[in-house]
Amino acid sequence: MKCPFCNHIETKVIDSRDTNDNKTIRRRRECEKCQARFSTYEQIEVLNRVVIKRDESKEAYNREKLEKSIKLATNKRIKGSDLRQLMDEVEAEINCDGKAEIISKKIGNIVLNNLKKRDQVAYLRFASVFKSFGSGKRFVKELNKIEKTN
Numbered sequence: 001m002k003c004p005f006c007n008h009i010e011t012k013v014i015d016s017r018d019t020n021d022n023k024t025i026r027r028r029r030e031c032e033k034c035q036a037r038f039s040t041y042e043q044i045e046v047l048n049r050v051v052i053k054r055d056e057s058k059e060a061y062n063r064e065k066l067e068k069s070i071k072l073a074t075n076k077r078i079k080g081s082d083l084r085q086l087m088d089e090v091e092a093e094i095n096c097d098g099k100a101e102i103i104s105k106k107i108g109n110i111v112l113n114n115l116k117k118r119d120q121v122a123y124l125r126f127a128s129v130f131k132s133f134g135s136g137k138r139f140v141k142e143l144n145k146i147e148k149t150n
């Protein structure tokens, strides 16, 4: 963890404790160079979540993989800090679900709902991949639906 004051790379943890909601850990750090003190907050990751795929096979949830597929499907319209923010919202919703297993379709729908609020074109691109619109007709129909709601 870099020191926010002098950018020195080595900082040591001098205290860590759970916050009130028990979902975040607060760490008090001290820079080894300038001795400045600062806090970091670590969120609990979406761990141990098993994703059930369309063919009913199972795999461990993987944030990077989901990020990559969103980036790819939206033709990089969603990337960088936008993508990170989107992923945080998506993961918060996955966590809300609270079950050990989640169906991949459900994750896809959560992504879709969040994209819809953010970027209509990205939404449509992701939808066309996720829902695998077989025909141009279906794509146009979805596009019309979006235009109507705007």
Ligand SMILES: [Zn+2]
Residues within 6 Å of the ligand: 003, 004, 005, 006, 007, 008, 031, 032, 033, 034, 035, 036
């Ligand atoms: Zn420092």
